[in-house]
Amino acid sequence: MYGIGVLKGMWVTLVHFIQTFVDDIKWAGKRYYTPEGIAHRSSKDTKGIFTVQYPEEKLPVPEEFRYIPILLQEEDEHGNLHDRCTSCGICAKVCPPQCIWIVRTEDPVTKRPVPEPVDFFIDVDICMNCGYCAEYCPFDAIKMDHDYELATFDRHVQNIYNKEKLSKPVSYYAKIRPTNYAREEALRAAEAAKKVEAAAAKAAPAS
Amino acid sequence: MTEQTATAPAPAAEPTELEKRFPGAVKRDARPGYEGYVVEAGKLREVATAIRDEMGYDYLSSVTAVDYFSDAPNANNFIEVVYHLYKSTGGGSLVYKVQVPRDNSVVPSLVDIYPGADFQEREAWDLYGVKFDGHPDLRRILMWEGFNGHPMRKDWKEPYFEEELKPFKNRWPEGQVYRIEDHNPFGRNVKYPAGFDPEGFRESADPALYDSLERAARAYSEDIDTEQVVVNLGPQHPSTHGVFRMAVRLDGETIVALKPVMGYLHRNHEQIGERNTWIMNMPFTDRLDYLSSMSNNFGYALAVEKLMGEKAAPPERAQYIRVIMAELTRISNHLWAIGFLLNDLGAFFTPALYAITERELILDIFEATTGSRMMCNYFRFGGVARDFPAGQLDKIKDLVRERLPRKIDELDLYLTQNELVRSRGENVGVITPEEAIAYSTAGPVLRASGVPYDIRRADPYGIYDRFDFDVAVRYHGDVYDRYMIRLDEMRQSLHILEQAVKQIPEGEIMTGKNPYQVRVPAGESYGRVEGPKGELGYYVVSNGKANPYRYHVRAPSFINLTILEKMCVGSKVADAVVNLGSIDIVLGEVDR
Numbered sequence A: 001m002y003g004i005g006v007l008k009g010m011w012v013t014l015v016h017f018i019q020t021f022v023d024d025i026k027w028a029g030k031r032y033y034t035p036e037g038i039a040h041r042s043s044k045d046t047k048g049i050f051t052v053q054y055p056e057e058k059l060p061v062p063e064e065f066r067y068i069p070i071l072l073q074e075e076d077e078h079g080n081l082h083d084r085c086t087s088c089g090i091c092a093k094v095c096p097p098q099c100i101w102i103v104r105t106e107d108p109v110t111k112r113p114v115p116e117p118v119d120f121f122i123d124v125d126i127c128m129n130c131g132y133c134a135e136y137c138p139f140d141a142i143k144m145d146h147d148y149e150l151a152t153f154d155r156h157v158q159n160i161y162n163k164e165k166l167s168k169p170v171s172y173y174a175k176i177r178p179t180n181y182a183r184e185e186a187l188r189a190a191e192a193a194k195k196v197e198a199a200a201a202k203a204a205p206a207s
Numbered sequence B: 001m002t003e004q005t006a007t008a009p010a011p012a013a014e015p016t017e018l019e020k021r022f023p024g025a026v027k028r029d030a031r032p033g034y035e036g037y038v039v040e041a042g043k044l045r046e047v048a049t050a051i052r053d054e055m056g057y058d059y060l061s062s063v064t065a066v067d068y069f070s071d072a073p074n075a076n077n078f079i080e081v082v083y084h085l086y087k088s089t090g091g092g093s094l095v096y097k098v099q100v101p102r103d104n105s106v107v108p109s110l111v112d113i114y115p116g117a118d119f120q121e122r123e124a125w126d127l128y129g130v131k132f133d134g135h136p137d138l139r140r141i142l143m144w145e146g147f148n149g150h151p152m153r154k155d156w157k158e159p160y161f162e163e164e165l166k167p168f169k170n171r172w173p174e175g176q177v178y179r180i181e182d183h184n185p186f187g188r189n190v191k192y193p194a195g196f197d198p199e200g201f202r203e204s205a206d207p208a209l210y211d212s213l214e215r216a217a218r219a220y221s222e223d224i225d226t227e228q229v230v231v232n233l234g235p236q237h238p239s240t241h242g243v244f245r246m247a248v249r250l251d252g253e254t255i256v257a258l259k260p261v262m263g264y265l266h267r268n269h270e271q272i273g274e275r276n277t278w279i280m281n282m283p284f285t286d287r288l289d290y291l292s293s294m295s296n297n298f299g300y301a302l303a304v305e306k307l308m309g310e311k312a313a314p315p316e317r318a319q320y321i322r323v324i325m326a327e328l329t330r331i332s333n334h335l336w337a338i339g340f341l342l343n344d345l346g347a348f349f350t351p352a353l354y355a356i357t358e359r360e361l362i363l364d365i366f367e368a369t370t371g372s373r374m375m376c377n378y379f380r381f382g383g384v385a386r387d388f389p390a391g392q393l394d395k396i397k398d399l400v401r402e403r404l405p406r407k408i409d410e411l412d413l414y415l416t417q418n419e420l421v422r423s424r425g426e427n428v429g430v431i432t433p434e435e436a437i438a439y440s441t442a443g444p445v446l447r448a449s450g451v452p453y454d455i456r457r458a459d460p461y462g463i464y465d466r467f468d469f470d471v472a473v474r475y476h477g478d479v480y481d482r483y484m485i486r487l488d489e490m491r492q493s494l495h496i497l498e499q500a501v502k503q504i505p506e507g508e509i510m511t512g513k514n515p516y517q518v519r520v521p522a523g524e525s526y527g528r529v530e531g532p533k534g535e536l537g538y539y540v541v542s543n544g545k546a547n548p549y550r551y552h553v554r555a556p557s558f559i560n561l562t563i564l565e566k567m568c569v570g571s572k573v574a575d576a577v578v579n580l581g582s583i584d585i586v587l588g589e590v591d592r
């Protein structure tokens, strides 16, 4: 019969409509503005209203989420911060839109390059959030941040981030990416242990 | 695979049929790393006809050009036009090339032999300045008429030119931060041709377009008795899915001629790709068809891995992950396509929102695995960037086994039998199988016309030969079937996914170390995948250096548009929008 198809379609919308209320009643007001409610709304079981009321509600970002890079700084026992970055330049060479600028210096006496960069710029307007810099940095010195609320009024000065603006303590990184951090620390520890062993092996026959 | 493998035999090898048939005019391409034949320009049409009619290569996949240029004295400079052909019954490629001098590059047009060459030849004319002799409508296609120069030529420089190749020198260790716009400010960054007078400039794009429309209208019917009007649909219109414009000539409400106008989003993707290093191109491919970045990554990775050989063969687990990601992408893309096709039909946004709810859940998986919902940048040469985080595979399993089948059925119940969808879709924009092949349409458009051609089956890549699935095919070739085929394909994708999530082994996800600079041996390769929108091909040429010498994208949405005029002429203007929606284009890929 002509019209059956339309009616079937309307049935589907009606089911959706009713489910919204059923789900709301089931959750007794906890469906919105609670972390469980948000998690439910992005799970496979969700029915009814799907949207998240940004900015009052925010979707939790997954650990791998990447936005703008950050530079990690290690804190020593005196509370001084040291860049992990060694100005090796790999991130600047691999960055697809070429938005990383690194200033490396030489020691005035020895003329050898100083590891920590004098300055480090990223033009975040140009950055395409690809994550290559973090992926290819051999020293785990540059990582991708989770902060995505970066709107500014000016695009020329404020959006070229310098080292000061890019730097974050390692503890911040450990907080936003715990599993990555744990894995990398384990690797670094293993590597350090290997080095100690190798040094010991070298030293042993000499003594 | 191909007539000859990449390690070309010495020219002394036994001449093939084709060489015997056209002695002197067809020679094997003997450059190491290259394949196929080099055809003399004068004989091209004859050879092409023979290849189509006698050898059965009826599907012209890609036409593009390469500029072999060096400013060294006495360098052998020429432009090469490269044709990739396949049989619509499946199997490997046949490649032939025509070499012409740079300053007088004229190649006979193949439009009447392969109508699908139309836009691609226009593109090669636009970007490389190759004149296709006999092309019926050789206008620029991505740049505007009146543009000076041909921007893919190796000696052309963009207004904000910085350096020939990346990485740029001033980034490290001096790091003098500046924006190239400041050094090359707007207004002083353009080189005008000698004797150019900006005051006297007359825009010539629109006159050329309307002229072409008029010619097409006359071809449609000689005696124009009623008054005809020209209407521009777009470029700013929601039903054109982005900045896309259709100039139509109407007789009453009937379309008598239609010319698509594109390039508003053109950013010379291929030139950017040739300045980039190999690995840098991966995130740029995300930005082509931004709804299905995983498939884009897949095609590019395949093309480069072909050149790199064994040392970049991905391990088992990576192969499975690739298939899982590509099929999830197909589902999310088709959900989007169906949703927006319904928008074009006038069912404003309720179906679209139901469909993209499910897409959202798929994007959640992409985000958790790759770090980004749409710009995934996930594939690497020899594997994928990272493994699934804990719990993601289970999430995929839940989606694939429970939610998506249910939701696809719901969409089916919701729309398929709807009388309005049927009456707006059935017998609208019909493409016959012969036309579909001749016009080089690909993907759902081709298969909805009764041609069961799916690269996953016809010329398998990755590990698709291991899965059991049917090639979805429908036979009417109308808008309704192009809607139905997307439902079918989603179901087949779910079927593949079910097998893949069951079989996926543990293990490595990368072969080798994932270096930041890859070595790619010299040669050419064409990698193609069955993207959600059709055949997505990458033609890359390496000269052994750190940057690709040529990087070409065979964009399915772009080439599928070739047939749009044919679909629309003779139907009502309202159907133009629906026809366009049923092709499913993304302007990032059309304009590149």
Ligand code: SF4
Binding pocket: A084, A085, A086, A087, A088, A089, A090, A091, A092, A102, A136, A137, A138, A139, A140, A141, A142
């Ligand atoms: S951030 Fe890493 S890759 Fe970049 S210069 Fe520093 S150490 Fe090298």
Ligand code: SF4
Binding pocket: A069, A091, A094, A095, A096, A097, A098, A099, A100, A122, A126, A127, A128, A129, A130, A131, A132, A133, A134
């Ligand atoms: S995320 Fe990508 S684009 Fe951004 S700074 Fe890092 S490498 Fe460059």
